[in-house]
Amino acid sequence: MQSLLAIPVAVLLLAAVGTPTRAASGPREPQTWAVDSSTTGVLVEDHRAPLVELRLVLPVGMWSAWPPRSYDVGAAWDLQFRDARGALRARADRLAADVSFSNDAHSFALAVGCRREDLDSVLVLVRDILANRNLDVREVARRNRTNVIDWKSGQRNPDFMLGLTARRLLRRENDPRAWPLKPWRIGSDVARLTAARDSLLRFPGRFIGFAGDLTRAETERLAAGLLPQAMSPPPELLGSGLKPVRPPDQRPRDVVVPLPRLTQVYFKYVRDALPLGDPDWPALLVANHVLGGNFYSRLGTALRHKGGYTYSANSGFGVEPDTTMYEIGTYTRTAAADTVERKIREVLATFRERGITEEERAAAAGYFVGRRAFLRQSPAQVLDRFLWERARGLAPGARDAAVDRAAALSLDEINAVIRRFYDPAAFTMIRAQAK
């Protein structure tokens, strides 16, 4: 019976794959192919709307060895969209295209969204942006001035100052994870900026991603020749630029950041987190969720729901294959600051000593599994998640697999990691308070 049913089902599936007409299904799984020996093409088909998203992802990020030597170039990645006459931007407007530039720890990316009917013209625009050598020098000057203003504005903001202080404490000055430690300053040597951009585009290991109302045959045609030929062999600068983390015994345990006019005290309790590949990472995911990763977390309950000391109390850490920062953050009225600091330490001590309960573990596991539906609403979501993993050299689905492992852990496994990780000797308490 099952095999009889399988035939029409297979026919229907094949028909759906081969037909680029509108369908009421969501985004499909990513398909990949080799555009050339240094470039991978990716497609996430979704024919619900006549929309297309394009991603160019370059395998060098702010934590790679390359940007420190060309740091201003990294900060100026989007300047290639700003030609002196504004012609590129005006073309993007005429094509009703969204064009955005980004960089993160492991990649530089260009993202474009447009209607399917405009895609050919948009790809011509993309080629022209990537070949632009006529950068607007005045925009560089304006950017440098506004960067200083933004920096000074940040120095009046407790969250900004806590973040800056934490990076200074936990990272060495030449570690990209510490940056920025001062306002960005972009060099005005246009030839140098464009040469650095050209290098970026030629690093091997690139991805050209499409999502939306396209077929594989169309995207293979569109991706061909979109990027210049890659360098061969790959340069050493593709590697990591990270420096060893500063050990806990080399940083203070308590730091106060004075700021004018604050009517509250802001807390950040920090240490190094675990990299994604660490065997303890899945347990830390569960532990953090229970401690400060949800509305009724241990911290939220102690500081918000019981006593109304704060509006927000949470904990979290950056997900990367490298060591990131683990942060517990909250704020409260000045008069309650000492009470709140004591409560943070008490919650941590109890958490470490007794661990989480089976009820908390099961709720966290249910949450992780159910949450996955939210990540598959649009084709761009699926594509971006896939590219995030691949830009870091991770297998497709690596994050989901890690979450699955987290959901399957036993209570004892999680609590053993909690005892190791939440050692107060590893943490530094930073307080931003009124001068």
Place this chain on the structure above:
Amino acid sequence: MTQRRQASSAHAGRRLLLVLPLLGLVGVLLGTACAATPPGFIHEVLPNGMEVSILPDSSHPIVATRVWYDVGAANEEPGTRGFVHLFEHLMFGGTATRDKRAYWDHHHACGGSNNAYTDWDETVYQSDIPPAGHAQVLELEADRMIHLRLDQENLDNEKRIVTEELRAGTENDPMARVQLAALKGVLREHPYAVSPVGTREDIAAVSLERVRDFYARYYKPRNAHLIVVGPVDGDSLLSDVRRIFGALPAAGVTPPDVPPLLGWPCPPEVDLKEDLPPAKIAFLAYLLPPPSAPDADAVAILCEMLAGGYANPYREDLVVRRRKALFAGTIRLDQRRGGAFVFVSGVLPNRNKAAQFRDMGETVKNLGRKDWLTDESLAALKRKLMRRYENQNYFAAERAEAIGAERWRTGDVGRAFDRAERVGAVTPGQVAAAFDKYIAEVSPVRVYIQPERIPLLVKMFGWLLPLFVHA
């Protein structure tokens, strides 16, 4: 980390939704690109007055539910600022038969999320959840609509929480402080002049008696609109809604109307000082008609053409071509009873006030030539809006928000589905007429914000600042 971002975004989301109106960034009302009401869409008014909108769509992996209460911060009276937002918090306080965690626990166990926001015109409760968990959401919403537990202990705790939210979101952020002051300075006694988060003094004065009275008056079916979008069976869900909500008693009152913004007497000029970095900021603020006005679509397109895009004509003229400002942008306020469009410029501290306003005025005058308004530019803008509406269709939550916004901002739920047609019908002449009527032919309110302290050396030699700022 995904889980952490989700949890903190719930906090941030609520704060953001409170702050965004202050920034005037509420933005364009959302719509959809459907040629007509989509198949299966249901809109019904129950006998007790509650409105129900259901949009079944099996392509969504989650179900979005919104309960839209027709009462917002603009309905507060003087001395009660922040009350409606405080009440929003109390709605998470449990019911006669359910613990205060029940609503949240249910969402959490399913991987769902829930939140709420208070705007000037409405209070909205949001639930996004995988389909398996949706049925109980309706029971939970109905329960707290009629059986909410209101006690002194919870009120006192939420007053403390809301006060910390207010301190963090406004008191301790210089930009937020000055934006609030600008809003108050421009709109003075209008109900939109005070942030929905309110004032510390008014929050402290809220009594349990007042809370109970407010609940009895406004949190009733006749002031509520239930919206569900996602993979649901429309007819079956409607039966459930009738059973669960239809039995609730019809009671309560409709909140008093809010005066229109257009024509509101504003002062010609507002001067402010704040602890800001070395830059002077100027606003030219123009009042706009409400989203229900006959020319609202032309006004919306006008604002997009002036503010949106990578080469928006205001910044291109003031900053790029004439080099009269370091930065420039626009702010849009869009509320049920009217809006505002604000041109912004920032200059280094050596520039004086008169020159800054003169330069902005010249740019606005240059915009009056309407070089930015061509058949081609209008067609491109329409394509951009179409793309925005189509992209929205990927997300059940955005579609649910759009249905509520059109119903309560314009009075017509159907406008959530004919947005593309309405935008497509706008002509260059209508956009030009909107520019003339609301910008060219009226005097704006001038808001001037300068740093409290400008160092003497900067005052004397500020003109050299561009050369040495990075020395």
